[in-house]
Amino acid sequence: MLDVGTLHPSRSGRARGLLLLALLAAAVACGRSAPPAAPSEQVFRFRLHEDPPTLDPALDNDQFSEAVILNVHRGLVELDAKTLEIRPAVAESWTISPDGLLYTFHLRQGVVFHNGRAVAAPDVVYSFERLLRKETNSPRRFLLEPIDGAKEFSAGTSPAIAGLQSPDDRTIVIRLSKPFAPFLSELTMANAAVLPREIYDDPGKAYLRAPVGCGPFQFSRWEQANFLELRAFDRFYGGRPALDRVVIRMIENRTSALQEYIAGGLDSLDEPPDDNDAAMMAKVGSEVYRYPFMGTGYIGFNLALPPFKDNAALRKAFNYAVDKKYMWDVLFPGSNIAANGIIPPGIPGHDPDLPGYPHDEAKARSLLAQAGYPAGKGLPPIALWVNTSEDNRRIAEQVQHDLKTIGVDITIREVDWGAYIAAVSGTGEKPGQAPMFRFGWYLDYPDADAILRPLLHSSNWGPAGNFGRYKNPEVDRLIDQALVVVDPKERAGLYRRAERIAVMDDPPWIILSYYQAKTLYKPYVKGVVLSPLGEFRLPLERLKIERGAS
Amino acid sequence: MYANQGATLCYSPPVTPETSPARPSFRPRARLPLTIGALLVGAFVLCALAAPLLTAWLGYDPYEQVASRSITPPTPPSRDNLLGTDTLGRDLLSRLIYGARISLEVGVLAELIALAVGTFLGALAGYAGGRIDAFLMRSADLVFAFPESLLALAVIAAVPEPETAPLLRHLPDPSVGIVFLVLGCIGWARVARLIRAEFLRLREQEFAQAAQAIGANGTRVVLRHLLPNALRPLMVAGTLGVGGNILMEAWLSFLGVGARPPLPSWGTMVTEGQAYFLAKPWVCMAPGLAILLVVLGFNLLGDGLSDLLDPRRGRAIA
Numbered sequence: 101m102l103d104v105g106t107l108h109p110s111r112s113g114r115a116r117g118l119l120l121l122a123l124l125a126a127a128v129a130c131g132r133s134a135p136p137a138a139p140s141e142q143v144f145r146f147r148l149h150e151d152p153p154t155l156d157p158a159l160d161n162d163q164f165s166e167a168v169i170l171n172v173h174r175g176l177v178e179l180d181a182k183t184l185e186i187r188p189a190v191a192e193s194w195t196i197s198p199d200g201l202l203y204t205f206h207l208r209q210g211v212v213f214h215n216g217r218a219v220a221a222p223d224v225v226y227s228f229e230r231l232l233r234k235e236t237n238s239p240r241r242f243l244l245e246p247i248d249g250a251k252e253f254s255a256g257t258s259p260a261i262a263g264l265q266s267p268d269d270r271t272i273v274i275r276l277s278k279p280f281a282p283f284l285s286e287l288t289m290a291n292a293a294v295l296p297r298e299i300y301d302d303p304g305k306a307y308l309r310a311p312v313g314c315g316p317f318q319f320s321r322w323e324q325a326n327f328l329e330l331r332a333f334d335r336f337y338g339g340r341p342a343l344d345r346v347v348i349r350m351i352e353n354r355t356s357a358l359q360e361y362i363a364g365g366l367d368s369l370d371e372p373p374d375d376n377d378a379a380m381m382a383k384v385g386s387e388v389y390r391y392p393f394m395g396t397g398y399i400g401f402n403l404a405l406p407p408f409k410d411n412a413a414l415r416k417a418f419n420y421a422v423d424k425k426y427m428w429d430v431l432f433p434g435s436n437i438a439a440n441g442i443i444p445p446g447i448p449g450h451d452p453d454l455p456g457y458p459h460d461e462a463k464a465r466s467l468l469a470q471a472g473y474p475a476g477k478g479l480p481p482i483a484l485w486v487n488t489s490e491d492n493r494r495i496a497e498q499v500q501h502d503l504k505t506i507g508v509d510i511t512i513r514e515v516d517w518g519a520y521i522a523a524v525s526g527t528g529e530k531p532g533q534a535p536m537f538r539f540g541w542y543l544d545y546p547d548a549d550a551i552l553r554p555l556l557h558s559s560n561w562g563p564a565g566n567f568g569r570y571k572n573p574e575v576d577r578l579i580d581q582a583l584v585v586v587d588p589k590e591r592a593g594l595y596r597r598a599e600r601i602a603v604m605d606d607p608p609w610i611i612l613s614y615y616q617a618k619t620l621y622k623p624y625v626k627g628v629v630l631s632p633l634g635e636f637r638l639p640l641e642r643l644k645i646e647r648g649a650s
Numbered sequence: 651m652y653a654n655q656g657a658t659l660c661y662s663p664p665v666t667p668e669t670s671p672a673r674p675s676f677r678p679r680a681r682l683p684l685t686i687g688a689l690l691v692g693a694f695v696l697c698a699l700a701a702p703l704l705t706a707w708l709g710y711d712p713y714e715q716v717a718s719r720s721i722t723p724p725t726p727p728s729r730d731n732l733l734g735t736d737t738l739g740r741d742l743l744s745r746l747i748y749g750a751r752i753s754l755e756v757g758v759l760a761e762l763i764a765l766a767v768g769t770f771l772g773a774l775a776g777y778a779g780g781r782i783d784a785f786l787m788r789s790a791d792l793v794f795a796f797p798e799s800l801l802a803l804a805v806i807a808a809v810p811e812p813e814t815a816p817l818l819r820h821l822p823d824p825s826v827g828i829v830f831l832v833l834g835c836i837g838w839a840r841v842a843r844l845i846r847a848e849f850l851r852l853r854e855q856e857f858a859q860a861a862q863a864i865g866a867n868g869t870r871v872v873l874r875h876l877l878p879n880a881l882r883p884l885m886v887a888g889t890l891g892v893g894g895n896i897l898m899e900a901w902l903s904f905l906g907v908g909a910r911p912p913l914p915s916w917g918t919m920v921t922e923g924q925a926y927f928l929a930k931p932w933v934c935m936a937p938g939l940a941i942l943l944v945v946l947g948f949n950l951l952g953d954g955l956s957d958l959l960d961p962r963r964g965r966a967i968a
Binding site (some may be wrong): 300366374376377378380426430431433481483488492496497498500501504511512513514515557578 | 721811812
């Protein structure tokens with residue numbers, strides 16, 4: 101999934117902190133705060149940078165939307181945010197046939213939508229059909245495409261999905277067209293939520309402003325650009341959550357958000373102060389939680405255009421030239437970890453022994469000469485694109501500096517997120533215009549497929565994730581093969597091989613970092629889950645507020 | 651012979667009722683701002699011109715990462731780095747000194763463009779009058795209708811990659827080039843209005859009419875008689891304009907559309923330092939203060955010059 105920031109997924113790059121503006125924003129933010137809590141009420145308030153782009157599970161493709169949707173909705177199965185195991189949700193159990201083709205789900209008794217109606221098997225069929233339907237225009241239709249007949253249904257040539265049946269009210273049977281190992285993982289994603297037809301068939305689309313699901317929290321109200329409120333759902337199948345109310349506040353400016361957290365208007369914050377901001381860290385340092393976060397940051401090469409096209413030596417030279425250890429250990433201490441590969445730690449297939457590209461100026465120079473550009477002579481102008489943010493600019497400038505040491509001059513191009521993503525990703529047919537671009541990807545589910553396939557498989561050129569138009573037949577083959585292998589060890593081995601080829605022989609990027617998340621929580625917030633899926637994957641139903649002690 | 655006559659005429663102060671002294675005496679105290687302004691501007695120009703010498707003497711390249719590779723920059727001021735280092739560990743003082751070059755380059759070149767274009771068009775409008783005047787002044791109104799800063803921002807943003815743009819790419823720093831070109835092209839309107847107003851006044855005066863009466867052609871009247879008399883307001887406007895351009899360049903760089911990294915533009919340096927505003931204030935205070943002092947210097951100098959050169963303020967009539 102797209103990560104919109106660098107060190108932490110952050111959209112706040114645009115918010116430049118002119119002090120005056122920051123104070124003004126803080127004042128405004130304070131002025132419009134959400135309704136206060138009754139003393140005995142359990143309320144948890146956290147921050148999003150801006151309004152979630154959508155509350156429709158089918159359209160979700162970003163972490164802000166997901167932060168709301170995953171707490172309002174449930175699918176057949178869910179991902180335990182802590183252990184990353186696949187757990188029962190609307191389905192209480194399931195079986196998979198030995199050939200990996202037939203999935204049978206048995207629905208739980210007593211699952212109720214927020215409008216009071218019981219969830220039944222036809223709701224699952226309806227929801228899956230809705231996700232696949234062309235008119236829905238979901239960016240994540242591909243999740244259900246492994247189901248037999250799903251593509252025909254999407255294309256409109258078949259009135260129903262051949263491989264999706266509900267023999268009775270409590271059973272769902274799914275037949276895949278070929279084995280697809282991560283299928284169950286994909287069903288844990290927000291897009292596969294079970295939805296009530298009577299709400300989601302509304303041509304007026306009222307559900308966009310007032311979603312109805314069967315998750316632990318029900319939607320209460322949404323004042324755009326201000327706050328969104330959720331309430332505990334009394335009849336949640338997993339028991340009523342301890343929190344009575346959740347208030348999600350939209351505060352774009354990082355400085356104002358931090359001030360609001362310190363003032364007590366937020367119970368959690370995704371952007372703690374910098375480690376070297378001693379004054380701030382003295383105030384809130386003890387409330388910072390750090391934890392690994394499944395994602396990889398990189399600087400992509402546009403492989404459709406010269407000079408990077410068909411020139412692996414040049415890409416290797418750039419990789420050796422950039423000092424990642426200095427970047428992450430010294431320039432941004434306590435944030436990310438210098439990466440040696442693509443698959444982040446904790447994911448089966450991660451290879452701690454991969455040599456990667458440690459900083460080596462001499463090697464970089466000789467590879468540069470080998471690439472046909474001795475000391476950078478003859479290179480066309482190269483622009484490194486970044487989306488506007490102070491951290492991104494600093495990273496870009498460090499890369500610019502390091503490349504300059506081997507004689508390569510690059511320019512930096514800062515662009516707002518919307519324009520940036522269009523220019524960088526290109527379309528399915530046309531390559532993007534950026535020769536180099538900063539990017540990051542976090543995994544939607546804990547499987548190497550969730551990063552290798554979108555970013556490196558040649559079938560995903562363009563907005564699907566492979567922005568640089570990487571194509572390596574051997575890597576393609578290994579990724580495809582790993583999908584149909586059931587043995588986890590063997591799969592991990594295949595991913596390791598694919599990664600080694602991509603990184604060491606034909607690098608698609610300057611590989612920069614494995615992500616690490618930092619989040620602030622007030623001491624009275626109990627039950628915090630530090631999820632490798634990121635700070636916005638917080639299972640709110642596990643939280644409790646214990647103010648007594650503090 | 652005519653030339654002598656013309657020259658004599660044009661250097662004699664205009665004598666009209668409106669030029670009689672409004673204030674009887676010149677107070678020496680009024681010179682203080684002028685002196686401070688001149689000192690600030692002088693120091694700044696010296697810094698800019700001698701930047702390579704100064705930084706060589708300090709022993710630092712403004713683009714080199716000199717802070718220890720084990721300490722998170724910005725590092726505080728020390729004996730080695732008098733102002734400390736910036737967010738990437740580069741010597742702040744030498745960057746500041748090199749930043750003066752960018753400021754001076756943009757400030758002066760933009761103003762030269764504005765003066766050249768503005769004087770030509772203003773003279774044309776003021777002397778020719780009629781439809782040409784109307785057309786030129788409505789064009790100037792059009793430029794004034796947009797806030798200068800936003801207009802500059804929009805134009806510069808429309809050339810996202812000056813490094814590959816025609817013409818610009820031949821300049822040593824294309825991203826600085828576009829800034830002074832755009833600021834110069836916007837600044838003409840301000841100068842043109844001023845010159846036109848001066849010309850309208852001057853052309854009705856005896857010396858100008860006399861020159862015309864004895865047969866001098868238009869170009870000659872403008873160049874030898876009118877223009878030299880309009881030099882004083884032009885000098886004042888030019889000086890104030892340089893300060894304005896420097897401020898505008900800093901503002902554009904602050905927003906990320908001016909000088910591109912790694913160029914040490916003061917505006918960029920303020921942006922980079924603002925995240926450390928409370929913890930390590932010198933990182934953004936130093937360039938901020940530099941901008942403040944230089945702009946102040948040009949404004950004081952401009953005001954001082956205007957006091958000194960304006961015959962209505964006294965002393966000048968000898």
